[in-house]
Amino acid sequence: MEWALTSINPLAISIFAGLLLLVLFLRPKNSGKKPPGPKGVPIFGNLLQLGDLPHETMHKWKQTYGPVIWLKLGSVYTMVVQDAASASELFKKHDLPFADRKVPDVLTAYDFNQGTLGMNQFGGHWRVLRRLCSMEFLVNKRMNETTELRHRIRENMERWILEESAAARAQGGTGAIQLSRFLFLLAFNLVGNLMLSRDLLDAKDPESREFFDCMNKVLELAGTPNIADYLPYLKWMDPAGMKRNMTKNLGRTMKISSKFIQERLNNRKAGKFQEKKDFLDVLLEYEGDGKDGPDRITEKNINIIITEMFFAGSETTSISIEWGFAELLRSPHTFKKLREELDRVVGVNRRVEEKDVENMPYLQAVVKETLRLHPALPLLLPRNTMENTNYLGYDIPKGTQVFVNAWGIGRDPKCWEDPLAFKPERFLQSNVEYKGQHFELIPFGSGRRICVGFPLAHRVVHLTLATLVQSFDWDLGPGVKPEDIDREERLGLTLRKKNPLFIIPKKRLNI
Template sequence: MEWSLNSINPLTISILIGILLLILVFKPTKSSGKAPPGPKGIPIFGNLLQLGDLPHETMHKWRKDYGSVIWLKLGSVNTMVVQSPSAAAELFKKHDLPFADRKVPDVLTAYEFNEGTLGMNQFGGFWRVLRRLCSMEFLVNKRMNETTELRHRIRDNMERWIVEESERSKDGKVQISHCLFLFAFNLVGNLMLSRDLLDAKDPESRQFFECMNTILELSGTPNIADYLRWLKWMDPAGMKRKMVKNLDVTMRIAGKFIQERIDDRKAGKFREKKDYLDVLLDYEGDGKDGPDRITEKNINIHITEMFFAGSETTSISIEWGFSELLRNPQTFNKLREEVDRVVGLNRRVEEKDMENLPYLQAVVKETLRLHPALPLLLPRNTMEDTSYLGYKIPKGTQVFVNAWAIGRDPDAWADPLAFKPERFLNSNVEYKGQHFDLIPFGSGRRICVGFPLAHRVVHLAIATLVHSFDWDLGPGIKPQDIDREERLGLTLRKRNPLYVIPNKRLNV
């Protein structure tokens, strides 16, 4: 009798598969030393099912029982979570290099997206090339100074979009996050491609906005295929298929602008003043590190990434800050009084005013303390076995730095859950990676390269919203009704977008 799989009882097959999975997950490994403490997991899944919808909050709660460095088993993936300023300082000051690699979610391997990015690329030559080009050509301080008027122009457009969206709305309300996204997106577009890319009335704008939200949500959603890695080929949650669909839209929209430039250059049309896209297209390696040229595919990926990073994190930081101001009318009024005193009512706020607005600076710091755009930063990956705070951390360990929890550390911050910008007045604490109780942009080699731009844009936008408009929450809505509920993707958005009614305050 010929043997076939069909001749085996289905229950027997299920049992055999279950035993095989258990062997794969719990195959004994040689211990390399003591691991940090952490909650006990369950077979196969480890701690994965215990994280909930907001893993950064769950991890923060575990600190009470297990300390500031905890060890998790997420499926088959060893994971360490750093949750205090002192533990973060130890990591970034003494162990930054061995922890400088990235642990890449499976969804970001769609289109080999991670291989063309700066944020999720593996630590190595190509990453160093992108980092150097981005910091020296795109976000260098000289270029930031040269593009001040550009930011003012796009800020003026944002004000116009707010008014127009209010006029189109039946109740006069505006979803402020959409206008802020357009503001940040077109700003990045002008810095990279020297042009406005999206308009508030353009359906393609809304499509890009929605697809990008989906991409960021997929990027930050725990995916069973990342932690039970033999399931990757199945894509059991369908997340990679969804990622491909949404990446296809966003890369097509961004890619058409890149193709126009390539076609112009082939036709002999070159710009007198180069922008960042020209820099990428002109790049030739120095023969020492990285590739000789950057492929067209990777340019498309990197440009798309910069739109994501520059528009998403900036716009949600502005929305959180503005929401906190509306929740706290006394704070709002205090900031408005400062801006009115420095700027007056006969002109708009300008970037040159920022150094004379210490309370605004404190508001931004307090916003980033309570609402870091990337609550767990981006996951790192250990490149070698490392001794850290007396623990033995094996190669291939995923490392999260819980910036959200660090910003709420009661040992570092008095009344940590309250929005109190006053705590930063007469304080030298900055968020440039050297004060480890405030690290919304990270620290070390993988610190967010875009924080100098975010610094300027968040200050300018919040000051503008406070100075240029009066705001109405709508009938029956009180400041305390504005919630702090969070929705986690790769970034930390408000679960319930802020809707407000604007009334122009300035006639300039």
């Protein structure tokens, strides 16, 4: 992820530099007491100081400026919260005034932000979507009803891994596979079945490739820094061309998903209904109560919600599993302890199931430790203050962007002994959970805007990690040692491994 301004048209910047200086000079001064922070430069503020991994840079600034810092990113005032105590103050006492979102310009294409749950402004429409997701889509009852679905998709992943490895060996290779690809396929098809009751991707099916490729391009654009977000006076000219590219790729994505909606509408008109309701049925049947939000959800907004669920559910889940498995491979004694727990609880004559997880405390500890060190969204999603607010004695003006550095909080030595080490054992005698109540561990956020999908992610990450350990033996490749597996990061919309895992699977279970 580049925060340098490599994609900006230099001529455009020159033309508008004078106008920007005038506008910035005439804008109201930032009055009141503000948190401390590094000094910036004219026009760009602290933007050029963030580097490729801004969450790491901000974490380092904490040593100099304290747990709450103030930045000016272009013309956007920004507050960064970086310890558990400050996060607790924000989520417990100031959650409502900070409940709005700061929306990247690319996500305003097709008014996408106005129809989503994650980036929607706080208000009636957001509350309706939140209620539908939490009460109709991701409740325990519906999660329990779809358990077998997750088991089936997991078994598809196992088969695809072995088939691709065999094909690689047949071509003279080592049989290594890129694990992240199969994890994404698993997560993508899982969301497809929950939303639309269908597999959308097959490892060998070229027809579904367009949807997959468009999704990836949209994710990439959504995670690329855009100068128009920090110098809003340039938005109209789209200097990096990012909104134009997003409009193109998001349009293709939504055109494809619109076909699924039309197919369902036509089936319903013909009297053909799903045997079991999926989330598309829930959205189509929604009728408001006349008090909060719309009376019905438009077809366009249904399309946006479905598209968002694919973004959110596929990317964050798959990278969390890859990080967890990378840490297990880096630590053979941890891998061995987890496999011993699996063999003791499950055995080798059947596959691990979701119901087994409650009896595997070490697996649960491995997942917690993974999310502590590698939250998928290191700065969570940016909040936006809806009103002037006094927070910890600081005067935070309306319209301030707010980041919560969950990555930095997970590495705070005041909360965690030996914070950089991967030690699942630290959670075995701990009651710390990641449901938003323990502020030293908030990979899914907290408060009103906590990630609504964490109950599903909880199930999928546990089941898939356990499957990878139980079902396969793994070879790192010729000459590769566990310590050679790096922790280098690449930040886009989410915090991915910079160097994906390429590893050689060997079937372990004879079932």
